[in-house]
Amino acid sequence: MSAATVVSKRDGIRSVSLLGATGSIGTSTVDLLMAAPERYRVEAVAASRNAAALAAIARKIGARFAAIADPTLYGELKDALAGTGIAAAAGEGAVIEAANWPADWVMGAITGAAGLKPTLAALERGATVALANKECLVCAGALFMRRAGEIGATVLPVDSEHNAIFQSLASGHRSDVRRIILTASGGPFRTSPLETMRAATVDQALRHPNWSMGPKVTIDSATMMNKGLELIEAHHLFALPASQIDVLVHPQSIVHGLVEFRDGAVIAELGSPDMRVPIAHCLAWPDRIDTPAARLDLAKVATLSFEAPDPARFPALRLAREALELGGGAPTVLNAANEIAVDAFLHRRLGFAGIAGLVEETLEASARKGLLREPQSIDDALSIDHVSRSLARELLPEIAAKAS
Ligand SMILES: NC(=O)c1ccc[n+]([C@@H]2O[C@H](COP(=O)([O-])OP(=O)(O)OC[C@H]3O[C@@H](n4cnc5c(N)ncnc54)[C@H](OP(=O)(O)O)[C@@H]3O)[C@@H](O)[C@H]2O)c1
Structure with a gap:
């Protein structure tokens, strides 16, 4: 990961854009921006189909430009922004335009490979990219990170596990890292027998025990494909081979990621399972800001437990590791x-x-x-x-x- 471009503006205001503004990560980012208006100015916001929510967000945080990917929704967005002075546009090109809008920092929080081109557009013009959209690294991680290296762009990991690794890596030299460990909650079926999992309904799979997230990533957590995608994401972000990246099931979701160094020391980042913490870390990086997240009370948590993932009940994790090795x-x-x-x-x-x-x-x-x-x-x-x-x-x- 390159830290060549430090965008912190100690005496000024950081300008930001949000790709995927209406989603779970997007709205958590909006919460943080609303709490610190003196530090941030919002340039562009983009979403896929939810024109009403996008317009409401654009108004609330005073964005200058709003883009909706579905071209048929242009009229709806424009009408919802009438009289505000906020420019509106629609279509895939408009989402790229939002990424190109001059902002120091861009949140890449579109779901799926659809996020690849817009996120890359932000990177190409030298913006610091806070990357939540893991699928874009899984789809084209080598190309994405090579390009980031060539232009000296900064990619900050939003995913809580990768953000934890990023923070833990700061306590040693990269050449002294023995392995990194991504923790996984195990999702709603961590202890379910195979037969129950086979018959799982959408409602059951969407009931994540710890995290409140969008539907795609929540289902990925239930199959543990999410951890598989994160394994590939970690490989690209931290330039480590699959053999140096382990996964550990940790049902409490308090320890988000760990780094083991050559001397046996293991450094971890802990916190309440609230995405506003890693988002805030990326938003203020290399500074820190306050968040409304619940403070970690370890006496209350009392027990932190760990177990190996079960490959028989979670074949998606094996498939992702095989794909990475292939x-x-x-x-x-x-x-x-x-x-x-x-x-x-x-x-x-x-x-x-x-x-x-x-x-x-x-x-x-x-x-x-x-x-x-x-x-x-x-x-x-x-x-x-x-x-x-x-x-x-x-x-x-x-x-x-x-x-x-
Ligand atoms: N949620 C979490 O806690 C979490 C944690 C770690 C990583 N992530 C990752 O972060 C990303 C976002 O997750 P999420 O949970 O926030 O998803 P989400 O709630 O489903 O939100 C997805 C966002 O992307 C927008 N979008 C989808 N396709 C688009 C397109 N083609 N062009 C422009 N915008 C588009 C959606 O707009 P509409 O609302 O208009 O559909 C929405 O704003 C995913 O890659 C996920 O794996 C999420």
Whole structure:
């Protein structure tokens, strides 16, 4: 990770833009901005389809530009912003325009590979990127981080585990790191038997024990694909091989990530499970700001427990590790197939066990079609993403029938 561009403006105001402003990460960021108006000025906000919420946010935080990805919603957004002086635009190009709007700091909190181009646009013009959108690193992490290195851009990890690793790494030299450990809550099915998990409903899978998040990442937590995506994300962010990245289930979600150094010392970051803490760390970095998050009371928590993940009940984690070890386009395919599978599950067209099943079958079919090549460019990565989505859609009925 490059820290070449330090955007902290000790005597001034930091200008910020939010990609994915209406989502869980986006609105948590809005909370923090509202609490410190003297430190931040908001330039642009972008979302996908929720024009009313986007307009309300733009008004509330005094943004100058609002972009909605769905071109049919231009009229709705424009009307909702009438008389405010806030410019409105719609379509994929408008979201890129929001990323290009001159802001020192950009929150990349769009869900899925759809976030790749806008987030990269912000990086390309030298903005500091706070990266929540892990799928963009899973889809094209090598290209994304290489570009960040070439232009000396700063990428700050928002994901709580990666943010914890980022903070813990500061206590030693990178060459002295033996391994890093990402913790996982284990999600709502941590102790459920396989048969119960097979019959899991959408409502059950959306009931995360500790974190309040958007639907895609919540389902990913239930399958533990989220930890698999985070494994790949960590590989790119911290330039470590898969063999130096471990996963540990920690049901209390208090210890977010750990770094083990060569002398045996293990440094960790702890805190209440509230995304406003890592978001605030990125927003103020390298300074610190107050947050409304509950203070950690370890006497009240009393017990911190840890266990190894169960590969039999959480095959998605194994698939992600295999994809990372395989390299090339395998993580791109994994991510694309998972997005299709989660969407199908959320729309009740695929059973819970079918999510990992569809990802595995799509990876196998992609290997046969030569799709696991190393993406040569962002457009190449997006083309692998596109073709593997089609493959996953083709395989969906068969896997859905098997998993029911
Ligand atoms: N939530 C968490 O606690 C958490 C923690 C760690 C990492 N993350 C990661 O952060 C990212 C966001 O997660 P989330 O939970 O905040 O998701 P979310 O609540 O579903 O919000 C997604 C946001 O992205 C916008 N969006 C979707 N597609 C878009 C497109 N094509 N163009 C522009 N905007 C688009 C959505 O707009 P609409 O509202 O208009 O649909 C919404 O603002 C994900 O990659 C997730 O894995 C989340």
